[in-house]
Amino acid sequence: MGEDGIRRLVAHAVQAPSGGNVQPWTFLARGDVLHCRTDDTRPPTLLDFQGSATHLAIGAAVENIDLAARAAGWACQVRSFPDPADPGLVCTLAFSRDPRLPHPPLADWIGRRATNRRHGPARPLDAAHRQTLTDCAADSGALLQLITERTELTELGEVIGAGDRLRMLNPRLHREMMAELRWTPDEVRDTRDGIDLATLEADAADLAGLSLARHWPHLALVRELGGGAAFAEGAVKSVAGSSALGHLTVPGTGPTAQVAGGRALQRLWLTATSLGLGLQPLTVLLYLFARAEHPDATGLDATETATLHTLRKRMSALLPPRTGHTELMLFRLSYAPPPTARSLRREVDSVLRFEAAGPTPPGRPSAP
Template identity: 60%
Template sequence: MPLAEWIGHRTTNRAPGTATPLAGPDAAALTRCAQESGALLDLVTERDGLEEVGRILGAGDRLRIMSPALHRDMMAEIRWDDEEVRRTRDGIDVATLQLDRTDLAGITIARHWPNLAFIRRIGGGASFEEGARKLVAASSAIGVLSVPGTTPDAYARGGRALQRLWLTATSRGLVVQPLTALLYLLARVERGGGAGLDPQEIAALRALHTRLAKILPHRPDHAELILVRLSYAPPPAVRSLRRDVGSCLRFAGPEGA
């Protein structure tokens, strides 16, 4: 079946996996797909490596939630009820996070910055690391897709490679969840001068970068496009809505055409 036939099936699946090892043929197909698209896919499949990646991503989540500016951006992505989901048709429907009651209560409290200001002052918030740890522990693999170069053209080529990779994973019964926020923060420190981050946050991110580079190769001349967790799991119970193409895409042409 052509990859295009899987576009309607492609989705983000945030359900925990079963920690089933990534099958060799699936790993080979994903790696080959990336290479054929001019990209590189680095996979972590060993349990020790996955556990460390989970700890690193968890620490990144904690930093993001406990930073006033990053917290604001993070919470702005979430759609909190059905009315908001239908009205905006973008962002992350909170139902797609598939949280249990305890975790849902926690993120609802964390939604409002005043609830976190005191926790930040005393250096708390360790519980915010648990979500990523549990998700990665239940995964089959973690993958990082990168392309040579850091120019806009490189990112455009990377977008095509990402589309093909996601569709290939879908065609092989793998579910995909991006966990990319930390990569973007690391790039902001490395190539963006740490804009919007305070010195303590920059130092923490550099330490996390050092740890991550021991597991996943870091290539300064490559753009790291996305970090995903791959797993075998049932289809998601809820899918986020998306806008109609006509609301966000216009084709240039002769006036009146």
């Protein structure tokens, strides 16, 4: 395949979605084997409970690589967590030439997929689109539940909004959220990660409020007084401008299931893009549920944990949890116009390095 071929594949990989656009991956190429690793230079966050968001993102990146490789006539053999002694090695991908492979249509949509936060008309989800998305999830080994009834959407919008309010008024979650945002065009270009404010599709009033909320001392008193209802309004409005809410799960638990789920999620998102549907993740609440339901709910106080248990009960009335399944993503679908901006990605050479194939045991990259 050569270095140029590997670079092209990694260029597709980094187009994958990741929470906060943190891009939690690095790649090591050794011959025709590509090692996909977690980027351990990035500090853990409260939302990335037990690395679940990281593994989901890397799974999505692996799916992009597989699609792009097959489009170029290369078969891709994926092994997840091949070395138990090296949990940072998430996958190895081995490539072999096979010009007989059919072109995967989803590969053509990798560069067009994006988070779309724009509000659309509250029109019903087309029945054919619903079936296509459900079949896509099932073909990937996942389960997709879609909520389209308007009163149920309203209830879930309020639940999601309450989770957004909790996030904004928790000191650590607030600090980590503000660190993800890129406030100026220069900061966007310099970092090439995080959330570009332009992608929020916010009006001037919302941006002014966000700028004020950027500073924790402004919110400490709001938290003390039990205020902050306005922080829930964004989700309520977004869901109101949606055609459906989706809840994607995959059988199994733990990192391997999360990586497989990331691949299923990426296929679903690419399929939605091909149908002209905008997709916006609303997954903060799922990550908070996972933390609150763990015996050690570090980072959440008793009141926050109790609030999350109440919100889980409300959501479960419409989206019952499935025993033995991993919750991957909660998201909204809309027939909104295309987004006006897209978050940048880091350059390929900043996340990829090459190493000559040699006696190093498989799965164990030598020191950079």
